Amino acid sequence: MKICMFTNTYLPHIGGVARSVAVFADDLRHRGHEVLVVAPTFPGLHRGDEDPDRVVRVPALQKFNGSDFSVRLLLPGQFRRRLDAFAPEIIHSHHPFLLGDAALRTARHRRLPILFTHHTLYERYTHYVPFDSPVMQRFVIELATRFANLCRRVIAPSESIARLLEKRGVTTPCRVVPTGVDTDLFRQGRGRRFRDKLNIPPEAFVLGHLGRLAPEKNLAFLTEAAIKACRTLKNGVFLVAGVGSSRDRIKKDFAGAGLGERLVMVGELQGNDLPDCYAAMDLFLFASTSETQGIVLTEAMAAGLPVIALDAPGAREVVRDRSNGRLLAQTAMPDDFAAAIIDAAADHEELARWHEEGLRTAKLFSRQVSVRRLEEVYREALLPQPKGSGATLDAWEAILESLQAEWDLVTSKFGAVFEAVGHPADVPAELD
Structure with a gap:
């Protein structure tokens, strides 16, 4: 054709x-x-x-x-x-x-x-x-x-x-x-190398987000939830990849909360840096309700990452609550989202189950x-x-x-x- x-x-x-x-x-x-x-x-x-x-x-x-x-x-x-x-x-x-x-x-x-x-x-x-x-x-x-x-x-x-x-x-x-999604590519990410490059300690629990940093992505909500989670997780770090008009607001909010050193922003990524960035994360966070698919969710799962997201078009086709991550109601507040992050970080066995199920989910979107x-x-x-x-x-x-x-x-x-x-x-x- x-x-x-x-x-x-x-x-x-x-x-x-x-x-x-x-x-x-x-x-x-x-x-x-x-x-x-x-x-x-x-x-x-x-x-x-x-x-x-x-x-x-x-x-x-x-x-x-x-x-x-x-x-x-x-x-x-x-x-x-x-x-x-x-x-x-x-x-x-x-x-x-x-x-x-x-x-x-x-x-x-x-x-x-x-x-x-x-x-x-x-x-x-x-x-x-x-x-x-x-x-x-x-x-x-x-x-x-x-x-x-x-x-x-x-x-x-x-x-x-x-x-x-x-x-x-x-x-x-x-x-x-x-x-x-290129499932083979995202399975091969080298997270330790990416962390070393950014001076993120091996013992850090890395909360991650990747995408265009724009208001319609509900990033004010996500930033508030990440700040609340990092206050409880003493080794918590928020790794953000992407560019856009909301970048400075995210930095300002973390600095205002006294957690500026817990925020790592890496800008736009291409090539092998993309799967490496996913592999450097422990948990992928997604609060957008304006997506029609949410490609980054399947990329994250192809990299073996559990996901915490809000229930919305696109996300609900990928994330199955307590199977490959958490899918919270759209009415959830930042406190609820932060609590889900903290609970997940404390349960290593559940994270391991979500990891395996996420890999199986990603294959459906190859x-x-x-x-x-x-x-x-x-x-x-x-x-x-x-x-x-x-x-x-x-x-x-x-x-x-x-x-x-x-x-x-x-x-x-x-x-x-x-x-x-x-x-x-x-x-x-x-x-x-």
Whole structure:
């Protein structure tokens, strides 16, 4: 198959969607498929850093409104020529906005099936745009839902998200395909070497977190819980890997609690440093409720780490309470989270059981399993459609199809606005 993926974020940006696109693209190529990724430009990326036969970059505004995301500008003519040369058979959009629009136009114009992976709970990110409000949250929910209903298939990273999309009105057939994890890589981490490099004592009990350090990740909650736990655990250390706007707040909170020396922040990690960092931890902490999958949870378990997390979409598919870690109710307070950490640290036998069960859980999310599931969805989308859904197009039909794509995009956006403002403004958007 020849697959063209459209994404608003891609390597070298570090994040769940960028990693997911890169993993699936690589794994599909290893299985004999051709994959072309259409993505925005990125600071520090130079000509020759990547294969132009595999990635097409389009102009974009970087770090939109203080976020880690980019906003693409008009697509250049060379993009269309590159697409003509590639001759895709299927279009796969990883976002409903920005390059998602371009993906839909491309699919409609070329009469190709389009798939959409609903990676993100977009309503949790409206604080990055002006006029954030419950109405804005409802608007992005409606917009994503309407985009999904213009596609041939929708992919959800977890069962929780698949159920949520159905509840929100997605009628397009939805398939669950989580992003795969390189279980072999994360099993080989060298934690002692990583600790030595950071001067973390061998006897320390290391609480760990890895990911983008942003407000929507519920890091204020997690930091408070980690501080409370470290006050009780005399050898407790909080190891944090990642970059983002919440970094300074975490440092300030630990310093304010008189525990600045118990916090170790290592920034962005790549290559072997990633599995080594996981291996240096004794317990992985995760409090985000905005995930659709939570790739770091399966990475941690592949490294043998027990996990303590809040019950939310993504986390509940991976963490089984008192089997491979702890899954606390979303209503839990930082005191409850800290108590779970302290109890786990005191029970070495239970930690050992969670370690073994976590390794078994991670195998269910291996890259080999996930890419085969994605292949099945592609093959399903490529099957002949009912009569009237389109065969070959002459030039006139192609023009009509392009106009219809534009009309669908416009009516989708206006419909989302009407749906959003049609509810009382004081009713919060539905957030599962």
